[in-house]
Amino acid sequence: MIGGRVLLALAPQAPRELARNREVVLVSGTNGKTTTSTYLTACLRTRSPVDHNADGANTPAGIVRALAAGSAPVVVLETDEGWLPWTLEQTRARTAVLLNLSRDQLHRHHEVAAVASSWHSALSGLDHAVANCDDPDVVFSALAASRQTWVGVGIRWTQDALVCPRCGQECRRTAEDWRCTCGLRRPTPHWRLEGADLVGDTRRVALQVGLPGQANLANAAMAVVAATTLGADPQDAADSLRDIVSIAGRYDVLESAGRRARLILAKNPAGWVEALGLVSAGTAPLVLAFSSDGVDGRDPSWLYDVPFAGITGRPVVVTGRRATDMVVRLQMDGLSDVRRAPNVVSALAMVPPGPVDVVANYGAFQDARRELGHAS
Numbered sequence: 001m002i003g004g005r006v007l008l009a010l011a012p013q014a015p016r017e018l019a020r021n022r023e024v025v026l027v028s029g030t031n032g033k034t035t036t037s038t039y040l041t042a043c044l045r046t047r048s049p050v051d052h053n054a055d056g057a058n059t060p061a062g063i064v065r066a067l068a069a070g071s072a073p074v075v076v077l078e079t080d081e082g083w084l085p086w087t088l089e090q091t092r093a094r095t096a097v098l099l100n101l102s103r104d105q106l107h108r109h110h111e112v113a114a115v116a117s118s119w120h121s122a123l124s125g126l127d128h129a130v131a132n133c134d135d136p137d138v139v140f141s142a143l144a145a146s147r148q149t150w151v152g153v154g155i156r157w158t159q160d161a162l163v164c165p166r167c168g169q170e171c172r173r174t175a176e177d178w179r180c181t182c183g184l185r186r187p188t189p190h191w192r193l194e195g196a197d198l199v200g201d202t203r204r205v206a207l208q209v210g211l212p213g214q215a216n217l218a219n220a221a222m223a224v225v226a227a228t229t230l231g232a233d234p235q236d237a238a239d240s241l242r243d244i245v246s247i248a249g250r251y252d253v254l255e256s257a258g259r260r261a262r263l264i265l266a267k268n269p270a271g272w273v274e275a276l277g278l279v280s281a282g283t284a285p286l287v288l289a290f291s292s293d294g295v296d297g298r299d300p301s302w303l304y305d306v307p308f309a310g311i312t313g314r315p316v317v318v319t320g321r322r323a324t325d326m327v328v329r330l331q332m333d334g335l336s337d338v339r340r341a342p343n344v345v346s347a348l349a350m351v352p353p354g355p356v357d358v359v360a361n362y363g364a365f366q367d368a369r370r371e372l373g374h375a376s
């Protein structure tokens with residue numbers, strides 16, 4: 001990061017120079033950026049060398065460092081949603097992959113509508129948006145680009161998609177459709193997810209994704225479609241994802257005194273809904289690790305928008321620097337015998353040996369990895 005900051009300070013034009021004559025593809029959204037950009041990189045490497053900010057450093061210093069680190073003809077850049085306008089302007093990227101927009105780090109990003117509005121303005125200079133047609137904020141933004149490839153991958157978290165980003169009226173939503181009286185409505189997708197298949201007008205591609213959960217199938221679909229629009233064969237692209245089973249420590253299984261802890265990152269309301277959907281499909285004991293430092297966002301009030309009732313019927317232990325907030329929240333949803341531990345190792349010792357799911361927000365996730373001996 002320091003190298004990137006120094007380069008930007010000494011040569012503010014560096015990103016523009018380093019991106020010149022390269023195919024730059026941006027990947028942005030509230031959730032799934034790191035996974036989707038990693039997937040897209042794998043898909044595109046079936047055709048050519050690709051540079052990628054694989055460390056997840058997705059603000060200017062990390063972006064310029066990634067551009068400076070290689071000279072591949074294609075560069076995939078995971079981009080923080082607040083920095084998408086800057087990155088577009090600097091790199092003159094022709095393609096952006098737009099995943100979803102929902103609340104995250106409330107003290108920094110403010111309202112979702114403000115982010116959608118800044119995207120809409122910035123994307124007017126973009127050639128091609130590969131965009132999730134099930135998220136009204138993404139659709140409104142992507143319509144500013146010259147052309148769009150719509151992908152129907154769904155959104156599980158709809159509470160930030162209730163109001164039309166164009167006119168402020170209510171967006172009426174059914175299971176598979178949404179529309180507003182102003183005329184903004186769900187575009188017909190060029191590609192859509194059907195189970196684990198990605199279905200286009202003339203192709204059906206089987207996605208065999210090593211990472212668990214519906215959100216990662218959606219990430220894979222977005223990546224394969226984007227790669228296809230950039231010239232990759234869809235099946236080759238899909239096949240390149242099969243062996244990716246962990247990204248930046250997410251879903252790693254780490255051992256602690258006979259407990260096999262699967263680490264699941266959940267950064268914000270939409271992420272927690274996905275994570276709880278994933279763990280509630282099983283019966284493993286659960287450790288919830290919750291902090292509110294730095295990138296976690298200091299305002300955890302959104303915990304009250306996440307339904308926790310689905311995780312009953314198993315031991316639950318809470319830890320992290322804001323564990324009290326989590327315990328109170330769980331009590332409100334009727335989980336009364338939740339226990340509390342000073343750290344993840346102690347929490348694991350309080351549940352029976354065997355598989356355990358550890359769901360953590362960002363700071364707590366990094367703490368858990370350090371505790372369990374895999375410092376990042």
Ligand SMILES: [Zn+2]
Binds near residue numbers: 166181182184
């Ligand atoms: Zn409207």
